[in-house]
Amino acid sequence: MHAPSILAERKVLARPFAPFEAKVRSLGEGRSLYFEGDSVSRIYRVKSGVLRLSRLLEDGRRQVISFAFAGDVVGFPSQGLHHTDCDALRPTQIESIDVRALTEPGADPMLRAELMQAALQEISDMQDHFVMLGCKSACEKVASFLVSLLKQCGTPLGQYTQFDLPMARNDIADFLGLTIETVSRMLTKLRKLGLIALDGAQHVIVLDADQLDALANCRDGSL
Amino acid sequence: MHAPSILAERKVLARPFAPFEAKVRSLGEGRSLYFEGDSVSRIYRVKSGVLRLSRLLEDGRRQVISFAFAGDVVGFPSQGLHHTDCDALRPTQIESIDVRALTEPGADPMLRAELMQAALQEISDMQDHFVMLGCKSACEKVASFLVSLLKQCGTPLGQYTQFDLPMARNDIADFLGLTIETVSRMLTKLRKLGLIALDGAQHVIVLDADQLDALANCRDGSL
DNA sequence: CGGTAAGTTGAGCCGATTCAACTTACGTGG
DNA sequence: CCACGTAAGTTGAATCGGCTCAACTTACCG
Numbered sequence: 394m395h396a397p398s399i400l401a402e403r404k405v406l407a408r409p410f411a412p413f414e415a416k417v418r419s420l421g422e423g424r425s426l427y428f429e430g431d432s433v434s435r436i437y438r439v440k441s442g443v444l445r446l447s448r449l450l451e452d453g454r455r456q457v458i459s460f461a462f463a464g465d466v467v468g469f470p471s472q473g474l475h476h477t478d479c480d481a482l483r484p485t486q487i488e489s490i491d492v493r494a495l496t497e498p499g500a501d502p503m504l505r506a507e508l509m510q511a512a513l514q515e516i517s518d519m520q521d522h523f524v525m526l527g528c529k530s531a532c533e534k535v536a537s538f539l540v541s542l543l544k545q546c547g548t549p550l551g552q553y554t555q556f557d558l559p560m561a562r563n564d565i566a567d568f569l570g571l572t573i574e575t576v577s578r579m580l581t582k583l584r585k586l587g588l589i590a591l592d593g594a595q596h597v598i599v600l601d602a603d604q605l606d607a608l609a610n611c612r613d614g615s616l
Numbered sequence: 617m618h619a620p621s622i623l624a625e626r627k628v629l630a631r632p633f634a635p636f637e638a639k640v641r642s643l644g645e646g647r648s649l650y651f652e653g654d655s656v657s658r659i660y661r662v663k664s665g666v667l668r669l670s671r672l673l674e675d676g677r678r679q680v681i682s683f684a685f686a687g688d689v690v691g692f693p694s695q696g697l698h699h700t701d702c703d704a705l706r707p708t709q710i711e712s713i714d715v716r717a718l719t720e721p722g723a724d725p726m727l728r729a730e731l732m733q734a735a736l737q738e739i740s741d742m743q744d745h746f747v748m749l750g751c752k753s754a755c756e757k758v759a760s761f762l763v764s765l766l767k768q769c770g771t772p773l774g775q776y777t778q779f780d781l782p783m784a785r786n787d788i789a790d791f792l793g794l795t796i797e798t799v800s801r802m803l804t805k806l807r808k809l810g811l812i813a814l815d816g817a818q819h820v821i822v823l824d825a826d827q828l829d830a831l832a833n834c835r836d837g838s839l
Numbered sequence: 840c841g842g843t844a845a846g847t848t849g850a851g852c853c854g855a856t857t858c859a860a861c862t863t864a865c866g867t868g869g
Numbered sequence: 870c871c872a873c874g875t876a877a878g879t880t881g882a883a884t885c886g887g888c889t890c891a892a893c894t895t896a897c898c899g
Contacts, residue, residue: 448747452835456750458743471740495736496729505728506719512735513718517694519742520681524671526749527679527793531855562878570750575855577879594864594878612675754887785846798887800847816896817846840899847894855886862879869872 419486420444426468426479426487433470435489436508439463442485443559446477447567457568459518460560462545466511470495482559526570532614534569535579539589540609543599555598562594582614642709643667649691649702649710656693658712659731662686665708666782669700670790680791682741683783685768689734693718705782749793755837757792758802762812763832766822778821785817805837 417440420426426437429448444461458477461467467479470492494500495508525537547554558565562573569576583589588605590598599605608614640663643649649660652671667684681700684690690702693715717723718731748760770777781788785796792799806812811828813821822828831837 448743450747450751450833452833454751454835456747458746469736469739471736476740476743496732498725498729502721506721509719509732509735512732512739513692513694516692516735516738516742517699519739519746520671520699522746523681523742523749524673524679526746527790528673528677567750572856573878574857574880578855581879610673610675612677795888796846797848797889801887804847842899843897845894845896847892849892850890852889853886854888855884857884858882860879860881862877864877865875867872867874869870 416489417486418489419484420481422481422484424481426481427475428478429475431475432473433468433475433492436466436468436470436492436495437487437489438466438511440486440488442487443482444485444487445480445482445560445564447480448477455567456570457564459515459522460564460568466508466515468492469512469515482564530612530614531569531571531575532579532582533609533611534571535565535576536583536588536605537609538565538569539583539597539599540602540606542597543602543605547599550598553598553600554602555596558595558597583608639712640709641712642707643704645704645707647704649704650698651701652698654698655696656691656698656715659689659691659693659715659718660710660712661689661734663709663711665710666705667708667710668703668705668783668787670703671700678790679793680787682738682745683787683791689731689738691715692735692738705787753835753837754792754794754798755802755805756832756834757794758788758799759806759811759828760832761788761792762806762820762822763825763829765820766825766828770822773821776821776823777825778819781818781820806831 420442426444427433439461441463444465444467446458446461446467448456448458450456460482468475490504490508494504525534529537542556542558543554546556546559548556560568562576565571566573566576580589580591583605584591586604588599588601588608590600592598643665649667650656662684664686667688667690669681669684669690671679671681673679683705691698713727713731717727748757752760765779765781766777769779769782771779783791785799788794789796789799794802803812803814806828807814809827811822811824811831813823815821
């Protein structure tokens with residue numbers, strides 16, 4: 394759940410009406426940070442853990458917009474409202490920033506420039522995601538996804554690189570515009586090709602990063 | 617490539633070191649404003665006309681990221697570079713702004729806030745587009761697309777609303793993650809359902825906006 | 840009026856989905 | 870610590886939506 398020590402500490406230190414001051418809090422696994430339609434009072438920078446941003450349709454379909462890792466900023470408003478749900482996939486520490494830091498003239502220029510950079514980065518990342526959703530085959534999607542995670546959270550393991558999938562198949566599928574079955578099949582395919590190994594459902598060992606990267610941009614899933 | 621006449625003109629008129637001044641120029645139909653990989657020195661606000669932002673894969677596949685209409689801002693940098701191509705689909709007038717207005721402390725605060733708003737709006741629009749690409753069927757995609765154009769550039773025609781498609785089937789297909797044939801078939805379907813009428817390939821008359829909107833969020837293309 | 844590009848339509852195919860059975864992983868309580 | 874129950878993930882078979890390829894029609898421009 395919440396880390397009491399940090400919250401308690403903050404309470405003592407927090408001065409009222411210090412709108413642009415950063416505050417740290419933690420979010421238990423599965424907890425929501427905000428929901429679509431909530432009005433935006435603060436935006437957040439992830440310090441550790443993983444968040445999932447998603448949008449839900451009335452009929453139950455879901456699109457996972459992005460996963461946010463340490464350093465990523467989430468919660469940018471549009472018309473003053475949140476346009477996604479935001480949930481923690483892992484215990485997560487976040488730093489919150491008054492939304493007025495974005496546009497109000499009095500805000501810290503350094504912070505504001507930093508937030509603008511984060512927004513620009515997000516736009517660029519989303520453009521990549523468009524190519525993924527619009528152009529790529531199931532195999533390319535899954536391979537691309539693994540490559541991007543590899544870059545974000547890969548750690549060396551002998552001559553290979555490993556990482557944990559912090560999200561369920563479910564989330565991967567809704568992120569890539571596929572079904573869980575298809576994601577599973579593609580992971581199996583990559584495993585049988587000898588490009589990855591799976592130790593449990595979450596732990597991925599990348600055996601051939603170059604080939605994997607090649608598959609991520611190769612129309613026919615053969616290379 | 618670049619339009620020589622316009623560039624020549626700019627060279628004469630440009631005063632050095634007037635970084636934040638807005639400049640207006642026009643772009644002929646089919647002309648490019650910038651290319652993926654170009655370094656970003658200025659960003660642009662559309663005054664009239666239509667721009668297409670797209671990204672090209674090595675193997676020829678293309679994703680149209682967005683269409684920009686009057687009021688939209690394009691050209692946001694990431695790592696100082698453009699990450700899309702940008703081309704005019706119609707004769708277009710654009711106002712250009714020095715990119716330093718985004719982040720430099722000395723920049724006009726009003727302008728900067730405005731640009732931040734534009735960036736936030738873009739993020740929100742892209743989230744909608746994700747849902748489109750990731751969740752929706754061909755029929756929903758085309759219907760959604762028509763609805764959004766209707767809102768952007770619809771004009772009354774008796775009891776109906778009409779608009780011109782400023783882009784080719786080609787562009788629509790690459791925007792929606794479909795083929796031109798599928799786009800064509802869906803337009804035909806909507807026509808046969810009596811929701812729209814087509815006068816030539818570009819001119820659309822929306823006969824039943826409510827039904828069209830309903831189809832835009834209905835899994836089975838029946839309603 | 841002819842030529843070319845753009846758009847439409849049709850037939851057959853293929854990749855991803857659906858639906859269902861099965862396997863594995865995991866947390867709980869005996 | 871094992872046994873069980875549930876949730877998550879995998880695999881298979883059959884279906885279907887959108888794609889490919891090809892022919893045809895329409896619009897546009899010199």
